[in-house]
Amino acid sequence: MTATVADAPAAAASNAPIPPKKFGPAIALGVIALLSLVIFGLGTASGASTTFVIARPTDFFKIPSFTLPSQLAAILLSVVGLALAGWTAYRANQRRKVGLWVPVVYGMAIMGALLTWAGAGRDATSIQLTGLLTSSLFLAVPLVFGALAGTLCERSGIINIAIEGQLLAGAFLAALVASMVGNPYVGLIAAPIAGALVGLVLAIFATKYWVNQIVVGVVLNMLVLGLTSFFFSTVMTENGDLNQPLGMPKLAIPLLSKIPVLGPVLFNQNLLVYILYVVVAVLQIMLFRSRWGLRVRAVGEHPKAADTVGIQVNRTRVRNTVLGGAIAGLGGAFFTVASGLAFGKEMTAGKGYIALAAMILGRWSPRGALAAALLFGFADALRAQLGAIGSPIPSQFLAMFPYIATIFAVAGLVGHARPPASEGIPYKK
């Protein structure tokens, strides 16, 4: 959520010779930090303390858990947030960007204040930091894959609302094929095929028949939902062998998984998570550092110019949409084989739409998508943890967080989200 100065098209639209000063992000950060100060800082009973547990019994290095005076810690963390808001305002006054570290540190400070407040005065329970981070990453997996799929499609100019359907199709086929073969890893091969098929239908309707891409996306979501539910209720229910809960074991990477905190969080996960690291890194480099990426972005921004220099616009779009579908389908495997669950009706439960939100908040880049998805995963994991220790915040408000954050992002209140210029517009020669 870095605050960038208005991009060229936005500046051109306002006809101003100098880009206007944008204080929106600074104000938003300041208001949230102030709220944090009042609610988490002053709202905590003085004298209460919060215990944070970092190490887990199985860890190689034992880090002792620590206890902080709740009120002081929450106030200090909120003040850090306020200071960062002030820094953002100062930079905005000079029409300069702030680095990526600002929102990251800011987010950590506010989240820390929230956790301190939630854990205050609960001597029986403590905040399990490592567990929280591990489940954040795990819950973020389908969101990252989905957001990457969206990024690939939209960078080439195709709006992919069908991420939800691609995830669901992937989850379904992964469970079906893995159950038939009896090996969860075969499910990881099947899942992308299902997603790619959904992507192919989207691509054909968008490039060959010029149908509104949002229409196709919404309808494809319905279609996949109907198809998977239908086969679930008929074939899978009649024959339970076709839908077994198969799990993938966690693979601890030697040495790396022994690093305190980060080790168990990052390097003691199952294969799908490691694939995720590779896919994010490869796509980030390919999209922004390779000839292929340049062409894809050209097609998404200015298809006519791309066509003039000999790039096949529609072919690029079809390929990207199919590839994106495959990636989302792979993410769908998270719900079944990677979580050790059997397929269930509507089991993606709107995760595809959160992935869409992560794509927007991540500004159509793989790196950003990863960061935004982790943030949403964290919100989800936090909801579970606060539910466990009995938090005063209703869990529904934490569940709303990703959606509200996205609305703020697209409304330009926090940063400025600009989609590829030609997305959603069919290219007609």
Place this chain on the structure above:
Amino acid sequence: MSAETQTTAGEPEQQAPEPSRSRQVLREIAESSSMVVFMAIVASMIIGGVLIILADEAVQESAAYFFSRPGDTFAAIGDALGAAYSAMFNGAVLNLQAESFAAMIKPFTQTLTMATPLIFAGLGLGIGFRAGLFNIGAQGQILMGATFGAYIGFAFSLPWGLHLLLAVLGCALGGALWGFIPGVLKARTGAHEVIVTIMLNYVALYLVAWLLSLEAFQREGSDNPISPLVAETAQYPQILGVQFNLHLGFLLALACAWGVWWLMERSTLGFRLRAVGANPSAARTAGMSIGAATIITMVIAGALAGLAGSAPVLGTQKYLTDAVAGSIGFDAITVALLGRSRPLGIVLAAILFGGLQASGPSLQVNAGLPVDIVVVIQALIVLFIAAPPLVRWMFRLPSPAHEKEVAA
């Protein structure tokens, strides 16, 4: 199946000699190439049939020895399809096995009941499409409308008539509020309405879930998140007597359809909204405010979607849960697309999809098929309708002189 394809082969000739018509509405129907619409429905039914055959146990068993006795397989296919389509007809149009006349026509009144929220929400979405706005947020708007309406319905005791009126207005207000947010964000900041409305759907869902955890919304003596029953004074009266579920909301929906037609075709405001939808730059040059048009469109669309929320809370279910909107919001998108965003088309499309949904229980009981097949058919219909060249290619229909732009 083969019989269906044969009848369709003869129909292009019937379409050809159609003269140009004078009436606008009729021309719209003709130009939406009713042939394509009809063929899309046929194609979807055929694909639905293929799925039914694939999933049928008797067919699977007999297919195992297909080459020794193919007749068994075909008989099983015939049985499966016959059971499915007759269950659909019995569940949605006329129950031919029924003893009394009332029981016989009950399925059709059920179809109209199911169509009621789809008409409301479809009208709202249709206005949005014609004004160039893609509103995916009907789901959230329905939920908020239902919440407002239900609260007025169960929290107050008011006299007959007035109570219902206020509850209905509450529904419209709730939806309008949830439509206003994306409208004003789009007008002021340019935030894309598709994204904002999708996100607001979920915000509404969790908001209602939270409200239902509060004492003010909790039904006494229940641990489940459901609200008390709406007072009888605030319920829609059943227009055909108590043995039918069809309620006054259906007539209100028809009235709204007429109102929307008048608004879009006869009023200055409607002209402005359509102009903005057709060509924003030209509209701006002509002195129309794009922002105002956006906000007004979203508020009207939201109010209509909110009224769709009145159908369950004041008409059929009569209490609030967080699942009260079902999938009406997304079904309504397909209704608006199938109806080409025109009021008459939307009413007809809503009755078609209402019928498909009404046939769900009958499919389950009489043919042993899950309701999900209905969702598949519905999605296929819209997918085909969105791509007329595909349907023409599938059925070898001639292409028209000029292609009309599909929705939005």
